[in-house]
Amino acid sequence: MAFSDSLNNLDFDDSIQLEQEKSILTIWLNRPESRNAMSAKMVQAIQQVFSAIQDDDSVRAVILRGKGGHFCSGGDIKDMAQLRGEALVAGNNRPYADFNRTFGAMIEQVDVAPQTVVAVLEGAVLGGGFGLACVSDIAISLENAKFGLPETGLGVIPAQIAPFVVKRIGLTQARRLALLGMKFDGNTALQIGVVHEVAENEEQLELILNKTIEQIIHTAPHASRVTKALLHQSLTEPLDTLLDKAAEQFAEAVASSEGIEGTMAFIQKRKPDWVNYD
Incomplete structure (x- = not known):
């Protein structure tokens, strides 16, 4: 399989797998034995990939999905056990804080990536996996996928993902989900705005994904990047400044x-040349 030049020299373990079809890069979360629980190594691998393609115009979209019928079940409990030992040695909670903040940095990196990010959601979409879904540009789900923020039921908090969940679905819905720790299916995720389309089965899921990729390819690569940045800036910049910049x-x-x-x-009355962009 041929990869873009920016991806050829990456070095990470098998916690993720990459596939590239022309300008579409798929990142597979590859820990099916743990329902793709997110380990420290997986977080680092995702960061490496998004850093490598940051300025790579040949990668127009990134598809995030999980192996083994699950997207992501959240953080890896085994990592928590290791961090407990490190915290005991250090005599403070800094190892926990550093690990959690690294996960937040990864989520933010995916959120602002210039490529169009598509999340394909099946099985468990919990905790950190839920947060990752919330920073996608397009989210497609099986109707029987299981979403949730279970952290409070485990005696912890959704520390790094909370701001992104609020941005996605609003404070009212985020309060309810986080404080009850409830689980819900793809249809409810559609109703509250976590996902954009729901499929009844795997075949329909693939059809929706292929249609989404086709629509992405029909948009101009650079214009899409600028548009995504503009949309993010609309939440933080003063309106006059933003509109002046947008006019330029x-x-x-x-x-x-x-x-x-x-x-x-x-x-x-023809297709623009970027439709066949490799």
Whole structure:
């Protein structure tokens, strides 16, 4: 399998697997024996991949999914046991805090990645897996997937994912889910805004995914990157400043090769050249 140049020299364990089909990169969470519980090594591997493709225009979309019929069941309990030993040696809780903050950094990195991120959700979508789903641009779920924030029932808190859950579904729904620690299916996830489409079975799930990829390929690569950044900035920047910046970006887009090609393709009633982008 051929990978983009940015991915060729990465070195990580088998906690994730990569597949690339032209401009679409799939990251498989690959710990099926633990329902793809997120270990420290998995977190580091995901960070490596997203760092490597940050400036790689040849990767237009990233598909996140899990091996073995599950997306991700949350953090790895075995890592917690190891951290307990480190905390005892250190005489403080810093090992716990450092591990948790690294996970938050990974979630934030996925959130702001310039590529379009698609989460394909099956089986367990719990805790950290739920947080990862909440930072995807497009989320597709099987209707029998099991979502939830079980942390409070385990005596801990959804520390790093809480802000991203609130951004995704709003404070009212996030309060209810986090404080009750309840589990729910894909249809409820659709109703409250965690996911965008729900499939009845695996075959339909793949059809929806393929349709989503086709739609991504029809969008201009650079315009998509700028648009995603603009949407994120709309939550943090003053409106006047944001609109001024957006006007400049719009002018650049219209005058760019993408803008010219898109306009000409529309006039000539043909597909723009990026549809066949490799």
